[in-house]
Amino acid sequence: MRINIIGGGPAGLYFALLMKKSDPAHVVTVYERNAPGSTFGWGVVFSDKTLSYLKETDEASYRSITDRFEMWDNVDVVHRDEKVTIRGNRFSGIARIELLHILQERCRELEVDLRFQTEVADTESLARECDLLVGADGINSTVRQAYSEFFEPDLSIRANKYIWYGTPQLFHGLTLTFHETQAGVFAAHSYKFNRTMSTFIVECDPQTWERAGFASMSEEATRDYLAGVFQRDLHGHELLSNNSKWINFVNVRNKHWSHRHLVLLGDALHTAHFSIGSGTKLALEDAIALHQCFQGGADVGAALAEFERVRKPIIEEYQAAAHESLVWFEHARDYMHLSPLPFAYKLMTRSKRIDYENLKRRDPEFIAAYEAAGS
Numbered sequence: 001m002r003i004n005i006i007g008g009g010p011a012g013l014y015f016a017l018l019m020k021k022s023d024p025a026h027v028v029t030v031y032e033r034n035a036p037g038s039t040f041g042w043g044v045v046f047s048d049k050t051l052s053y054l055k056e057t058d059e060a061s062y063r064s065i066t067d068r069f070e071m072w073d074n075v076d077v078v079h080r081d082e083k084v085t086i087r088g089n090r091f092s093g094i095a096r097i098e099l100l101h102i103l104q105e106r107c108r109e110l111e112v113d114l115r116f117q118t119e120v121a122d123t124e125s126l127a128r129e130c131d132l133l134v135g136a137d138g139i140n141s142t143v144r145q146a147y148s149e150f151f152e153p154d155l156s157i158r159a160n161k162y163i164w165y166g167t168p169q170l171f172h173g174l175t176l177t178f179h180e181t182q183a184g185v186f187a188a189h190s191y192k193f194n195r196t197m198s199t200f201i202v203e204c205d206p207q208t209w210e211r212a213g214f215a216s217m218s219e220e221a222t223r224d225y226l227a228g229v230f231q232r233d234l235h236g237h238e239l240l241s242n243n244s245k246w247i248n249f250v251n252v253r254n255k256h257w258s259h260r261h262l263v264l265l266g267d268a269l270h271t272a273h274f275s276i277g278s279g280t281k282l283a284l285e286d287a288i289a290l291h292q293c294f295q296g297g298a299d300v301g302a303a304l305a306e307f308e309r310v311r312k313p314i315i316e317e318y319q320a321a322a323h324e325s326l327v328w329f330e331h332a333r334d335y336m337h338l339s340p341l342p343f344a345y346k347l348m349t350r351s352k353r354i355d356y357e358n359l360k361r362r363d364p365e366f367i368a369a370y371e372a373a374g375s
Contacts, residue, residue: 001026001300004130006120006143008032010044010280011266012136013103015287018057020110022291029113031126036104036116039097040243042166042200043193044280045174048090057288060109064102068094070192074173077344079336081232084344088362091174091277093193099280123147132300133262134290136283139250141268151264152255160330161214161246162203162274165223169237171198174277176347177233178332184208185333186229189275200239201274202226203329214246222246249273249326253319257312258304265290270315273326276351278318286311321351341373 003019005012008030020028046069054062069092077084107114120126123146127133135143144151171190179186185208189201204212214222223239252271257264266283289311293303328335328350335346344366348354360367 001131002129003028003132003134004126005030005134005136006123006126007135007137007141007266007268008034008036008100008104008114008116009136009138009266009283010099010103011283011287012134013100013107014058014061014284015134015136015265015290016112017061017103017107017110018287018291019294020107020112021058022295024111027113029115030107031118031120032114032116033119034116036101036114037097039100041096041164042197042242043093043191044096044099045191045277046092046094046281048092050281050285051092053285053288057291058106061102061106064106065094065099066092068098068102068194070094070194072173072191075348076171076173076175077340077347078175078177078233079338079340079343082340084340084366085173086344086348086359086363086366089174091191093191093199095193095197096280098194127260127262131261134265135262135268136265137268139252139267139271141264143262144254144264144268147259147262150256150259154253154255156251156253158249158251158273158326158330159206160203160326161206161209161248162201163222163226163244163246165200165202165226165239165241165244167198167200167234167237167239168196169198169200169234170196171200175233177230178336178343179229180333180336181208181212181229183212185336186226187329187332188230188233190233200230200234202230203275205330205333209246219244251319251323251326257308261300261304263290263304263307270319272318272322273329275325275329276318276322278322282315282318321353325351339373341370345370 005016016028016030019026071092073090075086075089135141170192175190177188187203190198192198227239265286272278290307293306
């Protein structure tokens with residue numbers, strides 16, 4: 001097959017290398033608008049289950065990825081300057097640019113044609129040149145836009161504002177920090193992704209954002225303001241920007257996942273709120289699932305139909321949990337009156353994927369402390 005992929009993020013690169021590995025006769029080309037060293041954001045998170053999938057599908061890239069991982073099993077909830085730790089939550093973090101470089105190198109080893117700094121202006125022409133066109137071009141997908149009447153996307157812009165920073169302060173575990181200020185409630189999502197750096201995402205509701213005056217604040221002043229809000233947590237370390245801007249989370253869904261020999265992957269196809277840390281995980285698992293649908297000699301139409309059949313229920317389940325989580329964060333101010341232990345319990349059970357019994361299995365000491373506090 002001749003396969004054209006628009007978008008050189010994790011989904012596009014991983015699908016490219018899997019298809020080329022399974023059949024070197026495939027002609028696989030990836031078109032990416034940015035340079036190979038360009039990326040936005042800082043670290044990304046994987047679960048143990050995702051790692052097992054990566055090991056099964058391509059052990060070479062799996063070894064390179066896990067060699068660079070930072071791992072932890074704790075969620076730390078900071079409320080009223082008190083830290084509550086919940087164990088039994090296994091995650092791994094890696095710098096997004098490191099992940100991309102690993103996948104790029106693996107693609108080169110397999111002789112995937114990587115074309116960086118290449119903007120695809122005419123999607124239909126590119127589609128005519130191939131047997132399969134994959135739109136893995138992110139949340140603002142040009143492929144999805146070009147064929148929107150067929151994919152029928154539903155883009156829901158959520159109320160909260162968030163901004164994605166890095167920091168030299170190391171957070172040894174997934175740390176969720178809440179501070180109530182005169183402007184309102186700020187929440188930070190932070191975790192280390194290598195030995196020297198952590199991701200630090202700050203989120204707040206629109207009322208807090210407006211009262212703080214961010215609309216007229218410079219980029220430097222914004223960082224200084226937020227560093228002040230989280231001064232105790234950053235221990236004097238600065239916040240670092242990588243084209244960091246306030247944005248609203250966009251919930252992406254598509255009624256149809258393919259059209260003719262075109263298919264969407266990753267954020268172009270669906271999004272899940274960052275509070276459950278599943279964006280990169282779902283993108284890679286999309287690539288694995290689509291690759292599996294082409295095994296056994298299935299033609300393109302049958303493979304794309306099977307991909308939607310097997311993968312869509314899984315994505316809908318994740319999006320349902322992510323929706324519950326994002327709604328909780330949109331209303332975090334409603335829980336700030338709680339003391340730290342019941343606050344942490346509410347936070348851990350927010351998506352309804354984790355309940356009392358699950359938490360008790362993960363960390364009986366946390367549940368014992370929660371119950372002893374009279375919760």
